[in-house]
Amino acid sequence: MGMQSVAVACGALALCLALSTATNPGFVVRITQAGLDYAQEQGIAILQKELAQLKLQDFSGKSGKVHYSFSRLHIPTFRLPHSRITPVPNVGLQVSISNAFAELNGDWRVKFLFIKGHGSFNLKVENVNLKIILRLGSDTTGRPTISTSDCSARISNVRVRFSGKLGWLYNLFHRVIERKLRKNLESKVCDNVAKSVHNELQKYIQTLPVTAKIDNNFGIDYSLVAPPRATPKSLDLDLKGEFYSLAHRSPIPFSPLPLAFPSDHERMVYFGASSYFFNTAGIAYHEAGALVFEITEAMIPKEARFSLDTSIFSAFIPQLEEKYPNMPMKFRLSTPTAPFLTIGPGGISFQPIVDIQAYAILPNSKLAPLFLLSLTGNVSAVINVRSGRIVGSLDVGRIRLSLKDSAVGTFQVQFLQSIMNILTSNVLLPHLNARLDEGFRLPLPDRIQLSNILVRFHQNFLLLGADVRFQPRG
Structure with missing residues (x-):
């Protein structure tokens, strides 16, 4: 028997062993696209609230001879009007958010030669597009797990307006400021998504009972026998x-x-x-x-x-x-x-x-x-x-x-x-x-x-x- 034949035979034997030891579920939960859509509505509402509480770090810089700094940055508005959740086979779920928009307020300070000034600014962020990949798995106790395996945030339109005596000075290099604010916001959005998934979503899905106590004598084992399985049309959970x-x-x-x-x-x-x-x-x-x-x-x-x-x-x-x-x-x-x-x-x-x-x-x-x-x-x-x-x-x-x-x-x-x-x-x-x-x-x-x-x-x-x-x- 040649090496190729041996490899094929070993592969077939491994497949047979895998099939013979596979554990069929005694109980199956299937979440359909309609269920995922409803979950997405609830999750987006929570994420929208979380993003509206984003804490952005102060930052400063220099453009030519102008020294500037931004502080007390906060987001009074963050809206996610269009979103979609879809199963990704062998991975988990993809959440796509398009045409989101936000407002960002804060204070600015500037020093130009011997001139100093300060004021406030308003930043309008439009056409925010997010793509989040959620990886599904299970831990050693049979509980489901969820984590952010990938997140990308793209902001295509940023407009900033400055108020104050030297606001005209900022308007001379507003594109530099807009670019810095956009990058800062893009990074923070994905950081906050990962934090929300870990602190909120992961904690919530683990309330799915691994064991359901019936009384003082009996219980039901609902632990996962395999990681959650995403198909093109649903999410399946195979339970013991x-x-x-x-x-x-x-x-x-x-x-x-x-x-x-x-x-x-x-x-x-x-x-x-x-x-x-x-x-x-x-x-x-x-x-x-x-x-x-x-x-x-x-x-x-x-x-x-x-x-x-x-x-x-x-x-x-x-x-x-x-x-x-x-x-x-x-x-x-x-x-x-x-x-x-x-x-x-x-x-x-x-x-x-x-x-x-x-x-x-x-x-x-x-x-x-x-x-x-x-x-x-x-x-x-x-x-x-x-x-x-x-x-x-x-x-x-x-x-x-x-x-x-x-x-x-x-x-x-x-x-x-x-x-x-x-x-x-x-x-x-x-x-x-x-x-x-x-x-x-x-x-x-x-x-x-x-x-x-x-x-x-x-x-x-x-x-x-x-x-x-x-x-x-x-």
Whole structure:
């Protein structure tokens, strides 16, 4: 094999290894051009305010026999009327600002031979053009980073007017002064842009949660698995998207599948929540023992018109009446395995398996195990977004029962069907739906509100779309 063939083979092997070790995201955030345009509006408003507070250094010089100095320079007006933000593949974002204008005021002093004078001046700056390249990346914690990789400011038109007794003297060499003021301002504008990006924008984007705490026991890992990816039409953030226990984080026994993200662009932002994202929740809650629920007499609604005691079951379980007559009962529901859902164009569905252990509560408050049932059923979910959180509710179709174990003899489980339907629909589901209605926080930076929500189902992931509004402080 020749050297060229070896190089090709090594390159192909490296590519295969890279592809095999690439981490697919469990959750994707896409900011469309409409979203970038809105972000640009908010950012330009902040930048405009920052530029109006520019501090320019005093400077002095000499032109022929004239010595001059400028001091107390300040900018009462800086306007950025035309701007555009566009993604730059493999880099980040480009911000273009054209036809900006500003005013600059200050004081001047002059010495010409034995003549001294002072006064004020006004500088009008027109046709200011800025180009700013923002490089996007991620740090070791999976947080996004942003920095100014390039900035150019060009001022094509400067007009200065001097007031004071010797203002006429300045007008003799105003072009020299205008050139110096223009260069000073061009340099300071880019310095201030870099400062604003570092102090304001970088600080703000890092409010994007790397971890979203659900409660004292669970959280969601929203760290970046790769730097933000700019495409010609959007900015994509690939996030881990994984639920975990705060006490003990176990590795997930499967990996997220690639998401075939659609080219929708009607909304400013889209969220792709994969089936992996939801299934890690099932694993985390199951392994932590959180998918356990008990049903007692006090939880049964009055409209059900039955008491949870052995007498209601004794008609078809004779041994129950013999061993535990008229005793209160309790059901303990648990999942033998983590629930696993699927997402397709028709929505979210799964068939969880639930073990139901029935107990008799003895006079001394001890529990006597009676029988163990296995319950399965088709469960569907309704998903929405409210207050920046994914919320949902479950609905259960007809359930199916089987007897796994019994300490009171065998019996026909179909006799329990109606009772279990009541307990499922009136006790279990309301409890689960109350928790799901609290929702799980979406990966959003501070002070962002969502509106115009869109919910669509695709193969292997849920697509959420929304428009955004930034809420300034105060």
